[in-house]
Amino acid sequence: MANYFNEEFETLPRAALEALQLKRLQSTVARVYANVPFYKQSFDAVGIKPEDIKSLADLQRLPFTTKQNMRDSYPYGLFAASMDEIVRIHASSGTTGKPTVVGYTQKDIEIWSELMARSFMAAGAHKGDIIHNAYGYGLFTGGLGAHYGAEKLGASVIPISGGNTKRQIMIMQDFGSTVLTCTPSYSLYLAEEAAAEGVDIKSSKLRVGIFGAEPWSEAMRGEIEANLGLDAIDIYGLSEIMGPGVAIECIEEKHGLHIWEDHFLPEIINPETGQLVAEGEKGELVITTITKQGIPLIRYRTRDITSISYAPCACGRSHGRIARMSGRSDDMLIIRGVNVFPSQIESILVRVEGVEPHYLLIVDRKDNLDTLEVQVEVNEGIFSDEIKVLQTLSRQIEKEIKDMLGVTCTVKLVEPKTIQRSEGKAQRVKDNRKL
Amino acid sequence: MKVEQISIFIENKSGRLAEITRILGEAGINIRALSLADTSDFGILRLIVNEVEKAKAVLKDKGFTVSKTEVVAVEVPDQPGGLSIILQALDRDNTNVEYMYAFVERCGGNAVIIFRFDETDKAIATLTANNFNILAGERLYSM
Numbered sequence: 001m002a003n004y005f006n007e008e009f010e011t012l013p014r015a016a017l018e019a020l021q022l023k024r025l026q027s028t029v030a031r032v033y034a035n036v037p038f039y040k041q042s043f044d045a046v047g048i049k050p051e052d053i054k055s056l057a058d059l060q061r062l063p064f065t066t067k068q069n070m071r072d073s074y075p076y077g078l079f080a081a082s083m084d085e086i087v088r089i090h091a092s093s094g095t096t097g098k099p100t101v102v103g104y105t106q107k108d109i110e111i112w113s114e115l116m117a118r119s120f121m122a123a124g125a126h127k128g129d130i131i132h133n134a135y136g137y138g139l140f141t142g143g144l145g146a147h148y149g150a151e152k153l154g155a156s157v158i159p160i161s162g163g164n165t166k167r168q169i170m171i172m173q174d175f176g177s178t179v180l181t182c183t184p185s186y187s188l189y190l191a192e193e194a195a196a197e198g199v200d201i202k203s204s205k206l207r208v209g210i211f212g213a214e215p216w217s218e219a220m221r222g223e224i225e226a227n228l229g230l231d232a233i234d235i236y237g238l239s240e241i242m243g244p245g246v247a248i249e250c251i252e253e254k255h256g257l258h259i260w261e262d263h264f265l266p267e268i269i270n271p272e273t274g275q276l277v278a279e280g281e282k283g284e285l286v287i288t289t290i291t292k293q294g295i296p297l298i299r300y301r302t303r304d305i306t307s308i309s310y311a312p313c314a315c316g317r318s319h320g321r322i323a324r325m326s327g328r329s330d331d332m333l334i335i336r337g338v339n340v341f342p343s344q345i346e347s348i349l350v351r352v353e354g355v356e357p358h359y360l361l362i363v364d365r366k367d368n369l370d371t372l373e374v375q376v377e378v379n380e381g382i383f384s385d386e387i388k389v390l391q392t393l394s395r396q397i398e399k400e401i402k403d404m405l406g407v408t409c410t411v412k413l414v415e416p417k418t419i420q421r422s423e424g425k426a427q428r429v430k431d432n433r434k435l
Numbered sequence: 436m437k438v439e440q441i442s443i444f445i446e447n448k449s450g451r452l453a454e455i456t457r458i459l460g461e462a463g464i465n466i467r468a469l470s471l472a473d474t475s476d477f478g479i480l481r482l483i484v485n486e487v488e489k490a491k492a493v494l495k496d497k498g499f500t501v502s503k504t505e506v507v508a509v510e511v512p513d514q515p516g517g518l519s520i521i522l523q524a525l526d527r528d529n530t531n532v533e534y535m536y537a538f539v540e541r542c543g544g545n546a547v548i549i550f551r552f553d554e555t556d557k558a559i560a561t562l563t564a565n566n567f568n569i570l571a572g573e574r575l576y577s578m
Contacts, residue, residue: 378477383444383500384502385440385481386533386534387472387479390477391474412476414446414477416498416500
């Protein structure tokens, strides 16, 4: 059985790959300079014209793009295609309540589908598989991204989306699902619920699990493989760049995620200085899209911390491998696959309480699911001598956070000065998850 | 006609009540009545003390969140149905009791109940019209 979805491009020798990258980079730079005022201004500000990009090394002369730049141009400011050509719009949660918006042309969707299909094959899935897609369908790119890739692959996709775990277990058994796509924590939850229902999920037909959208670890891989009886594969993606399928582990090595370099140019930088770090050294992943039409991004700061290796791989793919994400260079938390910035919670608290509160976010993982506790110090502004007033306040904060961010949390009211201050600045996050 | 009560936010963890009573004791403040309302996570301690402002100041100084609320102290005949007559009178006028608790000392032969109403002035009018005896703060603090 063939191991590649697109053998020619997946195994392209480095020299040919780099020549292709340069050609595509040049055309992307020309495209954004001509079509996106933000890029024209930022290139002009550093005195660079598209024709100055003569080698891949010239990429470093271009300015970065940040999530803030995307917010500032909400919703369509960074689109390089006219709305006539945009066939799909996705969005991810934003820090101020406004999401980050991305648009795809028909060609973008085709490329995304192919890269997702490549990713499925690298993970050991193929035509004939029954893919149980438990990523959420909607504005979030996970569900539809995996769905289109599964169809492109020629597999049978079950668009089950998230939630209703009992039904998922029934369908998984009855439909004979062989591949599971969801967040790593949800896979463990599924296994646990199945056990509670008296179902031995290990003896199911599941063979491969493709897990992403939240940070996980080698230890968790061991646990998932033991509890579900499948090969657990790490997948990486972010909506700004495309969605799932930017990078994937191969089943041969399960050691580093091949980033599809014929479409994305990866760089690893020191997040403080912005300078490139050496191969194998840890830093922030920066990605330039080189084939996207809808919203091409130049040197996008992902804030994800990883390293890159160009060492040859047993699977034969020539594309570099990024290490499993080991953290963030900002304070973003990923809770059950949802991106959460402490500042988002803060703005909700300010709105609900009318004052800037002292708060602490405690993230933990209980029964394999992420939990979020929001501790709020009770000051005189919100204190009441009536229990029901305080309880209503807690519930209101919980509801606002659920409505705005899509994350379930519990609010705990605490006494003033309970939350530690260091150098006058309160510590906002305590992540107790053992990853 | 109204009595000042202080309320203190406390987390449900050991030693908090001991800490508050120690602070008040060291400041020479006498607790005249108290009520503790609690949930699984937190509680609200409500106190009638002989020196309201001083109590509030020393507790705030120690980092507690303290608020002052106006409540009403009513003499209740110490006999079966005594409290019921008062509550019925309030109910007829649609006055809600948010919470209530008993005062430690008796006033003559009568018990004293502390009431927190959502509409304090209306409640006082109802109680006065029905000839119930409302105790002034100064009297209560020194009882």
